[in-house]
Amino acid sequence: MIGKMASDTNxxxxxxxxxxxxxxxxxWYLRLKGFRILQARYRNRAGEIDLIGLxxxxxxxxxxxxxARIADAAYAITPLQRQRIARAAESYLATQPHLATRDVxxxxxxxxxxxxxxxxxxxxxxx
Numbered sequence: 391m392i393g394k395m396a397s398d399t400n401x402x403x404x405x406x407x408x409x410x411x412x413x414x415x416x417x418w419y420l421r422l423k424g425f426r427i428l429q430a431r432y433r434n435r436a437g438e439i440d441l442i443g444l445x446x447x448x449x450x451x452x453x454x455x456x457x458a459r460i461a462d463a464a465y466a467i468t469p470l471q472r473q474r475i476a477r478a479a480e481s482y483l484a485t486q487p488h489l490a491t492r493d494v495x496x497x498x499x500x501x502x503x504x505x506x507x508x509x510x511x512x513x514x515x516x517x
Contacts, residue, residue, distance in 0.1 A: 412456035412501040413440050419499070419507050425450065434481045437474030442482065449492040451479045453513070456501040460508055463500035472496070472514055 417427050425443035432439040441452040453475055455463035475496065483490055498513035 408503075409454070409456045412507075413454045416452065416454045416499045416501065416507055417441055419509070420450075420452070423509075429482075432478065432482060434478055436477035436481050437471075439475055439478050439482065444489075444492070447493055448495060449489055450495050450497050450511075451475060451482075452497045452499055454499050454501065458502060460500045460502045460505060463502060463508075464498075467498055467513070476514075 413430065417430060420427065420441065420443050423445070425445045427441060427443050429442040430440070432442055439451050440454040441450075443450045443452060453467055453471070455466045457463040457466060479494070479496070483494075495512055496514040498510045500508040500510070
């Protein structure tokens with residue numbers, strides 16, 4: 391039993407490291423697409439936003455999902471999670487009045503090992 395617990399902890403630790411790596415990778419990916427990353431791992435009482443980016447008049451709130459397969463990453467974004475991200479975004483905008491006039495979009499970027507990331511602009515409209 392102790393071996394299983396250690397294995398679960400190790401697996402969880404590896405998954406967390408992969409997720410953090412994916413967020414950094416996606417930040418660079420979005421920079422290459424012309425976005426300026428305003429915030430990474432933004433947290434407040436309402437929830438957490440992995441990345442917040444700005445390109446011209448477009449402000450994006452990005453959920454990064456890293457899984458073994460792209461399809462698994464897509465299914466990992468739940469309706470409850472989307473609600474929390476939307477509430478966190480509202481809270482963020484309340485503290486950043488200079489961004490209030492920007493167009494806002496919720497994106498997802500799905501990451502799997504040895505694959506290019508899949509950027510889904512306006513993901514909330516599709517999920």
